[in-house]
Amino acid sequence: MMRRARQAAGAVVVLSLSACGSGGQARETTLNVYAASSLQVPFEEIAEEFEAAHSGVDVQLNFAGSSDLAAQIRAGAPAEVFASANKATMEQIAAEQLLASEPRPFATNVLTIAVAEGNPLGIESLASLAEPTVSVVLCAPQVPCGSAAGDVQELTGVSLTPVSEESSVTDVLGKVSSGQADAGLVYVTDAAAAAGSVDSVPFDAAAQAANVYPIAVTGTGGDLAADFVDLVTGVQGQRVLAAHGFGKPGR
């Protein structure tokens, strides 16, 4: 009785281990791409194009905040391509010798003012956010969208007093779309994705504080990973990114 139970327990362990081990089909080659959350929609399209051009290749996309992805790569995650939403995170990974190629800038993103649908308060510029009657939500300075918000304040001399400093763009959008806050600074791509629940008011200084997205092959990546990076930085990839509101990196 007891022996049988032990055998059963052993079998369960072995089964669950083997289930963990083999992910997909043996014949397919998997390419693991780690990309910042804001890239989800365009990268899903680019991955489809890549799979169409490379038969037998399965692109596994992993989306999360850039610093979360960096932490996973540091911990030995099987990333072959890394696309970060800011230079700083990529530079950290590069400094730790975890990259196999030079990071290449492939997209830019700029901030915009997200307001309630129909812009009931008539917000027209960054300066109108500084009025005490307007409740503004920003990203915390620790995250990329927050550091960009700090940059535009410095550039324009407009000083904002946020009622909340959120840890992600999604949370800023949530506060605006639910009506808790009157306005928030988010990326144009996020505002575009949330069109229908928020309106966006562009402002001039945003372009000067553009966020640059770099992409690189990581230590475990090979030729296939390099091909993927080429697709993203090439004409096809750039077209998809532009369609979703991303800008082209200068020079």
Place this chain on the structure above:
Amino acid sequence: MSGSYSGIPRWVLAVAAAGALFLLVPLAAIVLRVDWTRFGALVSSEPSRAALLLSLQTSGTSTALCVLFGVPMAFALARTRFRGQRVVRALVLLPLVLPPVVGGIALLYTFGRQGLLGESLRILGVDIAFSTAAVVLAQTFVALPFLVLSLEGALRTAGTRYEAVAATLGARPTTVLRRVSLPLVGPGIVSGAVLSFARALGEFGATLTFAGSLQGVTRTLPLEIYLQRETDPDAAVALSLVLVAVAVLVVALAHRIHEGTGP
């Protein structure tokens, strides 16, 4: 191996040990990752202190609210019978199993500026948006069921014999409640309150969704940890250890109260 018969097969103990390790090893991992040379500085930085203070204040207030509303709720569930009682109990305990972020969304559409009660609150001149009060609401929402559940259990275990005797001796319901019932389940209330405090202290999802995150106003310790992790993982680890220490203290306290007077 000649110990007395424990009543359970040894392999059960082996699986139990594996389960215990699964819970304990991650805690050990945190302790091992702490950068002790910077620990003091990280934990005593201005944002960290503000977050810890805010967490203790809001959790304390939430616990008081849990006791204020939870004790009558537990009595109503344990001592009375009414139609639909099972459904009411299930609904009241729902926040226990609900993902906190769902709780946050629910609170948003209740107390938010465009929520069910938002307009009425605005007329009364109350704006909860992004205030410390919103944090307390979020914490109370997730912690209240803990008190109700544990006190209801204590009330059922205690039975109604003493109350019945007091009533036959002519004591009025409020006197029975004050002089017999409450002292009888006093330890149950305290341990329920401690559990509620611990749950409030760890509250993250509902707070983030409903109250926002601003230093000294709404950014409690879990939110601070989540944010620090972005740029300074060492600070996040150090603060995590503080939270673990407070939680261990709270659990030990609850255990002690339970052991000392338990049924």
